[in-house]
Amino acid sequence: MGFRDMFLMNLGMLISVAYLANVLYKYLFNFTSGKVKYISSVILMILSGWICMKFGFRLRDNVIFDLRFVPLLISAYVYSQPLTILIVGVGIGLARLTFGINEAAMAGLYNLTLLGIVCAGLNIWLRRSQLRLLMKSCITILVVNIINTINIGILGVFPFKQYMLDIAPVVFPLGVLLSALFALILRDFQLEKNLNMELKYTNDLLKKQKEELQKTKIKLEERANQLLLASQYKSEFLANMSHELRTPLNSILNLAQIIEESGPKSADDDNPVYGSIIYRSGQDLLQLINDILDLSKIEAGRMEISREEIILGELAEVVEMQFRHLAERKELEFEVRQDEGLPDTIVSDSMRLQQVLRNLLANAFKFTEDGKVKLEIRREKPEDHIPGEWIVFAVTDTGIGIAEDKHALIFEAFQQSDSSISRTYGGTGLGLSISRDLAELLGGFIRLQSKKGLGSTFLFFVPLYNHTEKEGISQ
Template sequence: MTLKKTFPKILWLIISSSIFFIILYFALFYYTKKAEKQVYANSVEHFDNEVSKLLEVNAKPILVAINNDTNWDEFVNFIKDRNVKWYNESIGNELNIYEADYLGVYDVNKKFIIRTETPKIKSVDFIPKAEMDLLNKVGINKFYMKIPEGIVEVTGAAIHPSDDPLKNKTKASGYFFVVRLLDQKFIKNLEKLTSSSIEILDNYADLNEEKNKIRSLSPLKDYNNQLVAELSFKRNFAVYFENTTNLLYVIIVAFFVNLLVNLIYTRRLVYYPLDLIRRVLETGNKKAIRELKKTTGEFSYIGNLFEENSNQKIELIKAKIKAEESDRLKSSFLANLSHEIRTPMNAINGFTELIINTDINETEKLEYLNVIEKSGKNLVSIIDDLIEMSKIDSNQIVPNFAVVNLESCVNELYETVKITIKNKAIDFKLIKSKTPAEFNILTDDIKLKQVIINLLTNAIKFTDEGEVTFGYEIDEKRDLINFTVRDTGLGIDEDNHKNIFDRFKRVDSDISIKVGGLGLGLAISKAYVELLGGTISLESKVGVGSTFYFSIPLKYAKVEHIVVKPINNIELIKSEEEVILIAEDDNINFLLFQKMMQNKNFKILRAINGQEAVDICINNPNIDLVLMDIKMPLMNGFEALEQIRPIRPTLPIIAQTAYSSSDDKLKIEEAGFTDYITKPLNRERLFELVDKYLRKKNENEA
């Protein structure tokens, strides 16, 4: 009787336990499948978002560039006068800027005017006329279409004057289109950008689902919003739930063999991991993911998958924030650049018009001309900073180490800067070194001077009254030269210290807006210091002032005591019928030379190209000095110099160039020019060079 009574209980226990385990089994199976679907769905969603964002980033430069070009008054004029030379120089050479294969221009009547293309695209005038009607409404539009060469991405924009680019869309002056061929190169670049494999599918293609792959489809639509094709992005998705499913089958079979043992460990091995999965799926709990990773078997693997999924979310958020920040900085920089360029240009144009069109006395005229000169210098400074930053970004800047007399270098900078701040109530001092350089050093003196000039310029800008000092000390124990630039000016808030050397960033304040600038000076200085092998840092408090420190390696040239060279002012001399040849193809620049020298007793000859300059030098032995433009037709300045030097080895030949970087200056010196002067021309510098080399020539002849 006892066995009969006990057996049903045991049987019931077995049955109830089996039912309980089966329920647990199906619950585990359900949550596993749910986890699989959830992880897969999340990954696909994130992949779609990532592809969409990256495609927007890929198209953004073209949209910004085409918006700038089509709001250009000269482009409007081209539609009317069809000046092909202007088009080739200003628009036709922008294929590399757009990274495009075809540029096309149409007039207001939708008639084809001109194109610029790569060998990839032979087709001409393939833009639908209806698209131009659409541009009258929307201004800018991007669409896709098929041409004989394949599928192309077309970005079009209506051409408008700069003073009213959007208000009168129905009165466009013409239409401009940028075309990219979706060829193998385009696909490869896009694959690299998106870290996926890409196929172009026609709109009838059937997609076969692939195991352990995720896919995102980006439709390519024409101007009528009709599907032309689709871009299929495919990426590996290494999630393997089959092992989990097989393990579940093994567990349910083993249960009947090890029922009693399994009952003891059910909660720890099954229920707890399932609860963790549930918490992760419902809330994304990071603590639950960590605990799930600590479990054994496939649950730990699922925990790794959840962690990977969570990390992907974080990376996507970071990428989005970074992209938005980059876009914001670029937009802010472009707006700031536009403002900084238009400000001096407004002054130049405005005061020039006042001089031409109004009756003014000589005092006012001189005042206006001073404003024009100052604005021109500001504009050149902005352009120089942009070019230098571009060269730094493309790794084109290399240090040119030479023997430098450090004491003379610092004294020269002091004398130069002191002259420029006579109108400010600033006590400007050069702090004499306690441990001066006893020997010449090896460094790039041009870049070193530029760093010090940038820091001093900033200090003077933000110090209306007070003290600005600079100096250096030799640290032979650590083989360093430590420079200090200190001011008692505005100061910088501590929150801005970490970004002060970043390009395009500057401290926003009323004084910053007043003094202007692109925020590139400190970024260029930091790049130069690091190029020389050094470091730069800052200490600053608002209302107290700022101190910039930078150090470069100490390298003595040779053990030879140095003597500080004095700074001498050059006395200008009046010439007596010396013959000067000016090689200049631009009429306005030549006129400027003539006007500058009209009070001097020079005989001026002109060559309009390099070949003519060579012929004149050969046939006129009385020429005393040559001002040689670098960029000229037929033969440039370098080529002309090569032919003149063997015939007239002692003839002073001064290069005049619009190239102003340190590398360009080094190239001019290495070519064998006697000296150089940069454009825009400085009258005092011009007379200084002319008098110097004419005096030297006269002394040699005497």
């Protein structure tokens, strides 16, 4: 059997060892410590070199040609410590002595030791070099094969000239080709191993993240429950406190009204004026308390909605009567118009429906200094084509208007479209927030059409028929 067949056999044995190592690592060494894995891999490298010698080509009884340097070549890529590579080289060299101690065996020991030093140096260069991996691999394979050939020619039992002319031209290209082929095969093994390790790491990481997310979810749920409970306690407190405040405040209002209506007892008697001031301030405070009470009831889920028939004509008359005096005092035109073809009645909560209309009209009069305020009652479909039949109460004014980027903000509690609004016109910003929530409880919703300086139109949509299964549609 010639050099070629022997080298091919060596290559086959190395592939078998590499496959066996992969299996052992997967099913045995994978469960051991890192130190055990490291030592086992070094022993496996030395064993691979010994197997190459065992099945090498015996040119004479004491001369063996093989690919024992290939495991050492691979070590230069695998290990990060140059000392480990030197140990592998010396180990393979000592393994040569198991086939007999003679001149050729000692030459093999010296050769592998020198190759171990060279590969240790190449290992340092590989880690520091900026060349591409393919280029570094080609250089390393060529350097190791060249030095191996020179070492055998100098240290071996054959005369240098005879070895270089007769044997090296055959074994050198075979060694380069087969070591490169084995390096590629081993690289595939390594890529598969790295892929499996990455998959395992990814699975472990995902499992850990899942556990952390589960813990975070539990904490967030506990925190949400605490916040919900705190919000409920706050709303209940506000509801109870608002109720308790209204009783003494009503007494103050009654006394202030009596003082105001009693008239002055003398020219210098200012008591009726003071009574009027107390009465108006008390009314404002009572309205604020009522708003807070309504808001807290809505947040606590304690706002009850009744269903009854409401005569639209009577509703329009009541609203007009409530705001006619205010319109005359501010010298504003006030129009209430009801379209033809409307049903005589709708089914809703009369008190809450009037409350929303009062809030919208009160805002319209508050923010309008000149012009008119108009309430239209008509049948209309929403712009977003929400199904069903709707009655819309459209409150239009010629007031200061609202900037388009503030349309959503003004429906939040305690918010105004401008910080100067509360200073100029007063108010807490609760009216629209309560109106929006009440509209949803009634099965309807509110839309706004307004531009700054051009007035506003609030469209209050109420379902024409009572659909008890209908949920409120949010702003």
